[in-house]
Structure formats: C-alpha cells, structure tokens
Amino acid sequence: MVVAGAVDISTVKAAIVEKVEDRCDEWFSIAKCFYDSPEVGLQEVRAAAVLTAKLETEGFEVRRGLAGLTTAFRAEWGSAGPTIALLAEMDALPGLGHACGHNIIAAATLGAAVTLRHVLPTNAARIVVIGTPAEEQGIGKIELIRAGCFADVDFAMMVHPASKRQVIKMFLGLARIRFEFIGKAAHAAAHPEEGINALDAVIQTFNAINGLRQHLRQDVKVHGIITEGGSAPNIIPERASCFFYVRAEDLSQVEEVRRRIKACAEGAAMACGCRLSVQEDPRVLAPMVINRAFYRLYSKQLEYLELPEANAPIDRNMGSSDIGNVSRLVPTIHPHVPIGTGISIHTEEFARATVSEQGRAAVIEGAKSLALTAFELASCPRVREEILKEFTAH
Numbered sequence: 001m002v003v004a005g006a007v008d009i010s011t012v013k014a015a016i017v018e019k020v021e022d023r024c025d026e027w028f029s030i031a032k033c034f035y036d037s038p039e040v041g042l043q044e045v046r047a048a049a050v051l052t053a054k055l056e057t058e059g060f061e062v063r064r065g066l067a068g069l070t071t072a073f074r075a076e077w078g079s080a081g082p083t084i085a086l087l088a089e090m091d092a093l094p095g096l097g098h099a100c101g102h103n104i105i106a107a108a109t110l111g112a113a114v115t116l117r118h119v120l121p122t123n124a125a126r127i128v129v130i131g132t133p134a135e136e137q138g139i140g141k142i143e144l145i146r147a148g149c150f151a152d153v154d155f156a157m158m159v160h161p162a163s164k165r166q167v168i169k170m171f172l173g174l175a176r177i178r179f180e181f182i183g184k185a186a187h188a189a190a191h192p193e194e195g196i197n198a199l200d201a202v203i204q205t206f207n208a209i210n211g212l213r214q215h216l217r218q219d220v221k222v223h224g225i226i227t228e229g230g231s232a233p234n235i236i237p238e239r240a241s242c243f244f245y246v247r248a249e250d251l252s253q254v255e256e257v258r259r260r261i262k263a264c265a266e267g268a269a270m271a272c273g274c275r276l277s278v279q280e281d282p283r284v285l286a287p288m289v290i291n292r293a294f295y296r297l298y299s300k301q302l303e304y305l306e307l308p309e310a311n312a313p314i315d316r317n318m319g320s321s322d323i324g325n326v327s328r329l330v331p332t333i334h335p336h337v338p339i340g341t342g343i344s345i346h347t348e349e350f351a352r353a354t355v356s357e358q359g360r361a362a363v364i365e366g367a368k369s370l371a372l373t374a375f376e377l378a379s380c381p382r383v384r385e386e387i388l389k390e391f392t393a394h
Contacts, residue, residue: 183275
C-alpha cells in the first residue's frame with residue numbers, strides 16, 4: 001500500500017501499524033542476530049552489512065564507509081518533502097555484548113524505515129537511515145556531523161531501550177582527558193632514592209580531584225580509571241597513566257571542570273617530579289537539546305497506540321551520548337522504549353532482556369512509534385513549523 005493524494009490520517013496510521021506487525025518476526029530477528037554476534041564500536045562489520053543489505057533490497061540507495069568510518073552508512077529513499085533521519089546505532093559493549101540495547105535500536109529503525117517505504121508516496125518525504133557506529137565511544141555521530149552527513153537533514157530521531165517508557169530524558173555533556181606521567185625507574189628496595197614514582201603522581205591526581213569534588217556543581221560528574229600503574233612491586237613505576245570523563249549539564253561547565261582537572265594533574269606532576277603528557281579528546285559530547293514540540297508529536301503516537309508514558313523525572317540517572325550533538329544541529333528526539341522494570345543499562349541482565357518477549361515488544365513499539373511520528377512530520381506542515389520554530393528559538 002502506497003498512499004497518494006488526500007487521505008485520512010487514521011487510515012494511514014492503521015496501515016503503518018499493520019505493516020509493522022506483519023513483519024514483526026523479521027524485525028525482532030535483527031535484534032537477536034546482533035545479540036548473538038555482538039560487535040564493539042568501529043567493528044560493527046556484520047551489523048552494518050545486514051542493515052545495508054536489507055535496505056538495498058527494499059529500494060533504498062545506500063552509501064557506505066562515510067566520514068572515514070568503515071561501518072557508517074546512509075540509506076535514502078524518497079524524492080521530495082522533508083528529510084527525516086532515522087538513526088541506527090549498532091555497537092556493543094566490550095565483555096557485555098548488547099547491554100545498552102543497540103540491537104533494539106537498529107531493529108526498530110529498520111522496521112520503521114521499511115514500513116514508511118511501503119506506505120508513503122515517494123514525494124511525501126525523504127526517509128534517511130543513518131548507521132552511526134561507536135556510540136559508546138562517542139565517535140560515530142560527531143564524525144558524521146563533521147563530514148556533512150547531517151547537512152540536509154531536517155529532523156532526526158531514534159528510540160533507545162530502558163526500564164521505563166520515558167519520552168523525554170536529559171543528557172549531560174561529556175569531555176575526555178588522559179594523563180601520562182613519566183618518572184624514573186629504580187629498584188624499590190635497594191635504590192628507591194634514585195627513582196621518581198609516576199604512579200604516585202597518578203594517585204595524587206585522584207586525591208586532588210577528590211578534594212575538588214566538594215567545590216563542583218551538583219550536576220558535575222568526574223570519574224576515572226588508572227590505565228597503567230607499573231610492572232612489578234620492586235620496580236618504581238617509570239610510567240603511569242589515567243583516563244577521566246568530565247560531565248555536566250552545559251558545555252561551558254564541562255570545559256571549566258576539565259581545566260581544573262588538568263590543573264590537578266599538573267600539580268601532582270610537579271609535586272612528584274614527573275613529566276606530564278596530556279591528551280584532550282576534541283570530540284566533546286553535547287547535552288541534549290530538548291524540543292518539546294517534537295516530543296509531543298511522539299507522545300501523540302503513544303496515545304494512539306494506547307501505551308502509557310512513565311511519570312519519571314527527566315533529569316535523573318543521566319548519561320551522555322553523541323545524539324546530543326545531533327540535537328544541536330537539527331530537531332532531534334531520543335525517546336525510550338521499555339524492556340523490563342528495574343533493569344539497568346550496561347548489565348548482563350539488560351543484554352538478556354533485549355532478546356526477551358519484552359525486548360521483542362520494544363522493537364515493535366519502536367518501529368511503530370518512529371514510523372507514525374515520521375508520517376505525521378511528512379504530512380503536517382504546521383507540526384513541522386512548530387518544531388522548527390522551537391528549535392530556532394533555542
């Protein structure tokens with residue numbers, strides 16, 4: 001069924017729901033396939049191949065290897081109208097597999113895009129699926145933005161699995177910084193006076209940051225790990241390093257705290273007599289720009305599907321994602337579909353839930369909700385104007 005001319009919106013919505021349900025086993029099989037063969041960021045070779053092959057079969061024009069990323073892709077269908085991007089994350093977590101549910105994201109996006117392809121006339125909208133690798137590393141969408149892959153996009157959306165059906169959720173900005181301290185090796189018992197302990201500098205960096213915490217805003221999060229600390233107890237560590245994330249609700253605060261963290265490391269290096277090397281990742285994850293008009297449109301589809309939203313604060317349990325960078329470029333939504341009450345992301349339990357019956361329901365809900373939202377965007381100029389007006393005013 002391809003609609004043409006003036007049609008009743010409720011008729012098209014019913015057709016969208018029916019077409020998603022007709023192929024629900026197929027969409028869920030994508031989530032299970034990715035679960036069985038998880039691939040970490042920038043290595044999503046099989047996942048990208050599965051998605052692009054399916055999209056090509058369905059009549060999408062596919063370009064691969066975008067922005068210098070082997071697994072990034074863009075699949076496009078349609079000849080006119082607003083350009084609506086549906087984003088497909090694919091990467092798994094090291095050691096945990098799809099414990100963030102990106103297998104559900106990819107499956108729901110695929111289901112929505114293919115459904116729209118079979119329901120909309122070609123001149124209603126340009127439906128674009130963008131394969132965005134390495135979300136967990138905060139790389140994919142930022143590099144795709146830099147390469148101009150979102151330049152012609154008018155609206156962007158995706159769903160993400162969670163423990164609740166929460167439409168709006170805030171994200172923190174995030175910056176990354178690495179410190180490497182160089183000291184001097186010596187025998188730790190026989191000639192300790194000849195050594196300069198690089199690990200001491202790392203430990204003092206952590207202590208200084210811990211002392212700083214009482215002076216940081218409540219929204220600021222600083223967490224780090226020691227990535228190198230020496231080779232043996234009887235050798236004074238000549239080299240030691242650590243890696244920190246800095247998060248906050250606004251980018252100016254992210255940069256201010258990163259500057260202060262850097263000062264902690266510089267002071268530790270001076271105190272211990274070490275040389276310090278600093279690596280600051282230029283890819284900073286932006287906080288999410290909340291477009292309430294766009295989210296209201298998505299909520300309208302949940303009402304149509306008779307799916308109640310969770311009554312949860314939007315500023316609790318916040319993480320970070322490169323979707324925030326997209327939201328600064330074009331109006332963007334990132335609603336959540338439920339896969340199990342009380343299940344936290346980045347756990348083995350969450351990964352298993354993605355291929356449960358609730359995981360199956362999440363894939364189908366996501367495909368329906370995205371497709372319904374995209375259809376209303378394509379067919380209602382007034383709604384588009386309202387969303388764009390709010391975006392421009394931000």
